[in-house]
Amino acid sequence: MLVHGMAGSWQSWLLNLEALGEHHRVIAVDLPGFGGSEPLPAGADFSGYVTVLRCLLDELEIESVAVFGHSLGGLVALSFAAARPERTACLVLVSAGGVELSRPRLWIIRAAFWLVRLVLLTPRARQVLVRSVVGRLALSPAVHRWRDLPSELVAQMVPRAIGPGFMEAVRLGTAQLRRLAPERVDVPVLLFWGERDRILPLAAGRSLVACLERARLVVLDDVGHCAMFEAADEFNALALDFLAEQQAADAWTKPDGGRGKWIRRYTDRWARYGDGNLR
Numbered sequence: 001m002l003v004h005g006m007a008g009s010w011q012s013w014l015l016n017l018e019a020l021g022e023h024h025r026v027i028a029v030d031l032p033g034f035g036g037s038e039p040l041p042a043g044a045d046f047s048g049y050v051t052v053l054r055c056l057l058d059e060l061e062i063e064s065v066a067v068f069g070h071s072l073g074g075l076v077a078l079s080f081a082a083a084r085p086e087r088t089a090c091l092v093l094v095s096a097g098g099v100e101l102s103r104p105r106l107w108i109i110r111a112a113f114w115l116v117r118l119v120l121l122t123p124r125a126r127q128v129l130v131r132s133v134v135g136r137l138a139l140s141p142a143v144h145r146w147r148d149l150p151s152e153l154v155a156q157m158v159p160r161a162i163g164p165g166f167m168e169a170v171r172l173g174t175a176q177l178r179r180l181a182p183e184r185v186d187v188p189v190l191l192f193w194g195e196r197d198r199i200l201p202l203a204a205g206r207s208l209v210a211c212l213e214r215a216r217l218v219v220l221d222d223v224g225h226c227a228m229f230e231a232a233d234e235f236n237a238l239a240l241d242f243l244a245e246q247q248a249a250d251a252w253t254k255p256d257g258g259r260g261k262w263i264r265r266y267t268d269r270w271a272r273y274g275d276g277n278l279r
Contacts (some may be wrong), residue, residue: 001053002028005071005094005226006169009035009160012070014153015232016239023240027065029056031076033165040165046176049076050083057087066243070094070228071200072173079176082184090188090246092239095200095225098208100177144196144224153229182211188249189215190242192235194223216242 002020004012010028020026032052033039040048053076057065066089069077074096081088143149189212193205202219209217218238223230 001057001065001067002026003031003053003067003069003073003076004029004034005069005073006173007162007166008070008073009157009163011035011153011156011160012226013068013228014156015229016236019232019236019240024066024243027056027060029053030163031073031165031169033169034163035160037163037165039163039168046079046172046179047083049172050080053080054084054087063087064089066090066092066246068092068094068228068239069096071225072097072169074098075173075176075180078182078185079180081187082180082182085186088187090190090242091185092190092192092242094192094227094235095194095197095205096191096208097173097177097200098180098182099204099211141198142225143230144194144198144222145230149229182208183213185212187214188242188246190239191215191217192227192238193217193219194225194227194230195219195221196223197225199225 002010002013002016004010009030013028017026017028030037031049040052053067057063064087067077067080069075069091071094074093075098077091077093078096078098081091189209191205191209191212193200193202195202197205205217205219209215220227220231220234228235
């Protein structure tokens with residue numbers, strides 16, 4: 001189950017759906033108030049996002065899932081795993097919210113989102129962003145190599161970037177950062193972070209992984225806040241390896257030496273991500 005971040009929609013995962021879908025059933029959601037989804041009811045708190053995901057799984061008769069979450073979606077994923085561990089097989093997080101940030105940084109993030117909303121609510125400005133290189137430039141605070149973004153991806157994401165629940169999600173997410181206790185999350189976690197993330201710096205990723213008992217941090221060079229489409233091929237390969245590792249762990253019932261083989265396979269793949277990332 002793929003959960004997008006702020007100013008996102010299910011289209012944020014367009015460069016991942018095919019690769020993941022070759023091996024797994026994939027569900028990409030629009031959070032309440034984003035994309036094609038209705039906002040949360042008036043007066044709802046952050047737990048409303050968790051409830052919506054649980055209700056979706058109930059409707060689809062799915063017992064448990066691997067939850068992927070980007071930024072705000074990472075905060076939702078962590079909150080879901082803390083509240084519903086029995087429904088969470090594992091987490092794959094991308095520059096996830098989860099540790100409380102300083103007031104100045106929170107103020108800057110909120111102001112930036114307010115400006116983005118103001119621009120994207122102007123029809124003419126939205127058309128310019130979609131149809132020209134300006135659209136990629138507008139994503140530069142979040143995307144390190146913004147010139148490399150496929151124009152088709154920008155055209156899909158930008159028109160859906162602002163929904164009626166946008167600013168409410170900023171408020172609810174800020175409050176949830178103060179309430180969430182990441183140490184309560186007791187499922188395997190693969191955490192991606194861009195070395196050049198200008199929205200949530202790498203220090204936040206290191207703080208978050210230190211709070212998580214069963215987490216692995218992957219730091220990607222020359223990547224900003226959106227590793228899932230900035231480095232899609234690498235992200236897809238590592239995420240699929242991680243999912244296979246979790247499936248193998250669930251299937252380890254015979255003491256025949258197989259476990260050691262799996263550990264060696266994945267240690268070799270992760271070895272290039274040194275700096276203490278393999279835990």
